[in-house]
Amino acid sequence: MMECCYIKEVVKGFFSLCTGMRVTMGNVFTRPATVQWPRESAPLPDRFRGHIMMLADDATGYPKCIACTSCARNCPSQCIIVTGKKPEGAKKKMADRFELDFTKCSLCGLCVEICPVGALDFSRDYALASYTRNDFTTMDLLQELGSPF
Template sequence: MSKNVFKEIVTGFASLLTGMRITLTQFFKPPVTVNYPRESLKMPKRYRGHITFVRDADSGKSLCIACKSCEKACPSDCIIVEGVKREGEKKKSVTEFKLDFTKCSLCGSCVEVCPVDALDYSKHYNLASTSKERFNVIDLVRDLEERGK
């Protein structure tokens, strides 16, 4: 019986030393917390926020041709696309692109299926609001115009 007690004491002391070693190594590492309202995290290049339009470098408008591929590929059925063919243009232009962010699963199917690479992921991560209506319908056409100003 004394052999088991001695073995438990040695095992317990060894685990205590292991725990203290881990605690001391973590104690001297720099903190990883961010002082949020005054500082913000730098998002990695591969971060995938909600979708947004890519701006055409020449015209400043969206590259979207309103082909509705993204609408068809969306498993959450949260995208509505409308477009018209304007006089003098070769392709359709998007007039309405609405995203119901409350239903979006951020799967990326719409970005992958776009034939003209008009959609990309945004880098916005702190989308906070007290009302659901703010995220109910995000108008990407209006969002692109506001970003252009």
């Protein structure tokens, strides 16, 4: 009686092993779904939303932002701080401080949509890594573009 149960379990285990090997052999010759980052990068979808970035004016090279603060007022996360002043000899006010707290940002896109001059857009950068959270609490978006101040 004991031998019958033992043989039954061995046969059951053998069929289970064959099922697993069939799945394994079926996937051996397929392309891997992952990439070896950072040596390779996966293609980004067209509608990918990275962090918010400031766009530069093509003529001057300075940020397009006119410091109207409509992005900061309409942000549901309250993660944008904008201040501005008018440079000497300029017709428009310009932002002298534009900070984004990326730890609070929900990437909803309201700031990008509401901007009257099109100064904000989503970046294509997804490789944001840091050892501390504080590196993302004050992302100065004007730092990369320069400022007339």
